[in-house]
Amino acid sequence: MFILVEKTPIYITQKKYNEIFRIVTKDLEPDEKIKEIIKGTKEQVENSKKFNKYLNEVYKKDKAKFFEDYKFHLTGDEIRQEIGYLLFDFCAFYKTAKLRDFSSFQSKLMNKYENHIDYGDVIALEIIMKKLSLKLSNLFKNFKFTCIININDVLEIKGENLADFTINLKNNVKMLFYKGSIEIQSFV
Numbered sequence: 001m002f003i004l005v006e007k008t009p010i011y012i013t014q015k016k017y018n019e020i021f022r023i024v025t026k027d028l029e030p031d032e033k034i035k036e037i038i039k040g041t042k043e044q045v046e047n048s049k050k051f052n053k054y055l056n057e058v059y060k061k062d063k064a065k066f067f068e069d070y071k072f073h074l075t076g077d078e079i080r081q082e083i084g085y086l087l088f089d090f091c092a093f094y095k096t097a098k099l100r101d102f103s104s105f106q107s108k109l110m111n112k113y114e115n116h117i118d119y120g121d122v123i124a125l126e127i128i129m130k131k132l133s134l135k136l137s138n139l140f141k142n143f144k145f146t147c148i149i150n151i152n153d154v155l156e157i158k159g160e161n162l163a164d165f166t167i168n169l170k171n172n173v174k175m176l177f178y179k180g181s182i183e184i185q186s187f188v
């Protein structure tokens with residue numbers, strides 16, 4: 001999940017989301033809390049408004065602290081939990097890439113039923129090249145290439161926000177995501 005603050009997309013990790021959810025719904029009964037998370041319900045829409053209101057209040061209190069608090073550094077199991085959401089949000093916001101799902105049909109059904117993103121061990125990121133030189137753009141109208149990411153090879157994900165984060169992989173490979181652009185670096 002991400003929100004826009006001063007035209008900057010701020011990524012909210014599952015851990016942060018759960019913390020905010022507890023704060024925003026602290027006065028509700030357990031059965032009311034369940035309604036708050038079911039998409040499309042009146043309660044869920046109200047919860048989204050409360051969520052945004054809370055984040056805007058926190059932001060207005062101390063802008064620098066807000067941006068510092070919403071930086072992320074993901075390692076271990078957090079990577080598996082967050083990478084699908086992070087890349088999905090990046091793709092949805094910037095439209096410079098698309099995620100391809102290689103998971104089994106059964107996994108896809110379960111993900112839809114459980115309402116979450118889980119790509120298994122492999123994520124395919126189809127990167128859309130929009131800024132090509134004039135000569136190349138005549139040859140390739142919509143040039144795309146696919147980058148396959150094995151989640152087991154991801155060492156860490158660090159970021160300021162959705163507009164600026166890095167995925168560090170094994171074998172000295174880095175993927176830099178900055179304001180819609182994607183750069184892949186390999187240091188041998």
